[in-house]
Amino acid sequence: METTEKTTVEVQNVAQHQNILTPEALTFLNALHHKFNSKRIALLKERDIQQDLFDQGFAPKFPIETESIRNSVWSAAPIPEKLLDRRVEITGPVDRKMVINALNSGAKIFMADFEDSCSPTFENLMEGQQNLKDAIRKTITLEQNGKSYQLNDDVATLLVRPRGLHLEEKNLTANDENLSGSLVDFGLYFFHNVLELQKQSLGVYLYLPKIEHSNEARWWNEVFEFAQNYFKVPVGTIKATVLIETITASFQLDEIIYELKNHIAGLNCGRWDYIFSYIKKLKNHPNFMVPDRDQVTMTSPFMSAYSLRVIQVCHRRSILAIGGMAAQIPIKNDEEANTIAFEKVKADKEREVKNGHDGTWVAHPGLVSLAMKVFNENMPTKNQMHIKRNELNITEEQLLELPKGTITENGVRKNINVGILYLESWLKGVGAAALYNLMEDAATAEISKAQLWLWLKKEVKLDTGELVSKTFYDKIIKEELVKIEDYVGKERFHSGQFELATKLFSTMIFNEKLDDFLTLEAYNFIK
Incomplete structure (x- = not known):
């Protein structure tokens, strides 16, 4: 050697x-x-x-x-x-x-x-x-x-x-x-x-x-x-x-x-x-x-x-x-x-x-x-x-052809819900999170973050005609946190890192510039 x-x-x-x-x-x-x-x-x-x-x-x-x-x-x-x-x-x-x-x-x-x-x-x-x-x-x-x-x-x-x-x-x-x-x-x-x-x-x-x-x-x-x-x-x-x-x-x-x-x-x-x-x-x-x-x-x-x-x-x-x-x-x-x-x-x-x-x-x-x-x-x-x-x-x-489809309220909710759930798991030291019968890793949170950022930045309209805005996202985040608490249980919700995860995830989707990787910022909060 x-x-x-x-x-x-x-x-x-x-x-x-x-x-x-x-x-x-x-x-x-x-x-x-x-x-x-x-x-x-x-x-x-x-x-x-x-x-x-x-x-x-x-x-x-x-x-x-x-x-x-x-x-x-x-x-x-x-x-x-x-x-x-x-x-x-x-x-x-x-x-x-x-x-x-x-x-x-x-x-x-x-x-x-x-x-x-x-x-x-x-x-x-x-x-x-x-x-x-x-x-x-x-x-x-x-x-x-x-x-x-x-x-x-x-x-x-x-x-x-x-x-x-x-x-x-x-x-x-x-x-x-x-x-x-x-x-x-x-x-x-x-x-x-x-x-x-x-x-x-x-x-x-x-x-x-x-x-x-x-x-x-x-x-x-x-x-x-x-x-x-x-x-x-x-x-x-x-x-x-x-x-x-x-x-x-x-x-x-x-x-x-x-x-x-x-x-x-x-x-x-x-x-x-x-x-x-x-x-x-x-x-x-x-x-x-x-x-x-x-x-x-x-x-x-x-x-x-x-x-x-x-x-x-x-x-x-x-x-x-x-x-x-x-x-x-x-x-x-x-x-x-x-x-x-x-x-x-x-x-x-x-x-x-x-x-x-x-x-x-x-x-x-x-x-x-x-x-x-x-x-x-x-x-x-x-x-x-x-x-x-x-x-x-x-x-x-x-290789660059745009995918066809719609942007729905359910899609927004899913990205917010799973994004916060995964990030909270990651902050606790668990990087493979079993969520809604799927084994999720950091890539799920990254695509969720990127889509939410893109839709807000481009001011898109949902399939219902509703405009995506910061106010709309704030409303959905509050509602999804209630669902997350029900999903994980009250004790787990209040003893976990959900407040920090929500703050980090929200900041990233509201930022003027899209963060390269959410794990770079979140890494500051783990040992």
């Missing part, structure tokens, strides 16, 4: 995590910080510059300067055997019970999430690192409420999603700078587990979130090369799947794969974040509008075009195209409602597999068998990389 300068990383109030924050691990984080943090900050500034152009009326385009990458013949490096069959992936936060249950769920892959479904309290993050360390070594167990949890002999393959480039870690600093959340999550996981995974003939398998430009993929590739060299392990020990959850990334799929071609295994369609990004980037365009979020589905033209383009480009470059999330939770004591929900999931998964996707996501172990059945019946091979979809010619116009 390579050594570097003496660590200058300072740790705040976390002596109990000494098994994770060892001097050697902090030295590695210090090396990552000094080599890559300034470039990360520069990439974020490039996002701001790009956003200014979009706010002036420019739209995403296929970059002229990388046309040769899109049009030439090349393939990514081979995919490890363990990642060739990913027909069902389960996702969730890194708490101990979830890690055990997800690995035992029967899914092919478990994506352990330090990002959207994890409230980034330092306790959650450090315990999550310990949980994954124990899981890899097959020593993870749990005694809870009289039940014992331990791993089965046959478990899902583990993938890990670190936080996005925009998030920082305030509990770890170097030279008075916060460390990058991305580098902390990746660095600690890689440091503690790469050699153990090698002993098991496995690699460090990752998901990369929120990438907006191929330059950001290049940054990650450089991080990977540095980390592999630091431990003297082969190039390709790390294999990453990139979430395509920003509208700008859709226009640079080949370029993103190219930058990571020695380290990439696939792309994934992150639906809610993609719609959120679509609003964020194009919000100031004349006539731009998005209807109720329930009306924006994968059959909406711009969403269908995005999904199909992911399949086409992935298979052209010999990597996998993973479909989107089914957030449904089995509904107990209501067989009819449960059947309707499961039929929706089934139809969604059938559309994905028949379009050519190689796998899909679910949020609850109860959906694994349903999704597995759909893919087993329609995909007899390990994947569908042989389905090239060469007949498709997805245009810039198709």
Whole structure:
């Protein structure tokens, strides 16, 4: 293992995590910080510059300067055997019970999430690192409420999603700078587990979130090369799947794969974040509008075009195209409602597999068998990389086409209700919130916030003719808080963080400028 300068990383109030924050691990984080943090900050500034152009009326385009990458013949490096069959992936936060249950769920892959479904309290993050360390070594167990949890002999393959480039870690600093959340999550996981995974003939398998430009993929590739060299392990020990959850990334799929071609295994369609990004980037365009979020589905033209383009480009470059999330939770004591929900999931998964996707996501172990059945019946091979979809010619116009639909009072109420409920859960340290029979993460709150902001900014009229205004929103917020109190119970409502969540969420939808991410502001209120 390579050594570097003496660590200058300072740790705040976390002596109990000494098994994770060892001097050697902090030295590695210090090396990552000094080599890559300034470039990360520069990439974020490039996002701001790009956003200014979009706010002036420019739209995403296929970059002229990388046309040769899109049009030439090349393939990514081979995919490890363990990642060739990913027909069902389960996702969730890194708490101990979830890690055990997800690995035992029967899914092919478990994506352990330090990002959207994890409230980034330092306790959650450090315990999550310990949980994954124990899981890899097959020593993870749990005694809870009289039940014992331990791993089965046959478990899902583990993938890990670190936080996005925009998030920082305030509990770890170097030279008075916060460390990058991305580098902390990746660095600690890689440091503690790469050699153990090698002993098991496995690699460090990752998901990369929120990438907006191929330059950001290049940054990650450089991080990977540095980390592999630091431990003297082969190039390709790390294999990453990139979430395509920003509208700008859709226009640079080949370029993103190219930058990571020695380290990439696939792309994934992150639906809610993609719609959120679509609003964020194009919000100031004349006539731009998005209807109720329930009306924006994968059959909406711009969403269908995005999904199909992911399949086409992935298979052209010999990597996998993973479909989107089914957030449904089995509904107990209501067989009819449960059947309707499961039929929706089934139809969604059938559309994905028949379009050519190689796998899909679910949020609850109860959906694994349903999704597995759909893919087993329609995909007899390990994947569908042989389905090239060469007949498709997805245009810039198709990727940007406005979705049709209406804006309703029910849509406003749902965004306010779920937005406040989720944010309150996040502030309490729970990033995967079971709300109204769906497992919600930060993306739900982001799209709810963005839609409410957009509708107010554009002064839209509802399908009833009523004008959206601050007064209207204030009225709905008060009424929805009454419903929220009834939903969670009086004691829970008054002992929770609902006052703060309401204040934060309201401020964001009334702001003159749309906040980039609600988690950036809310992070100030957690430890």
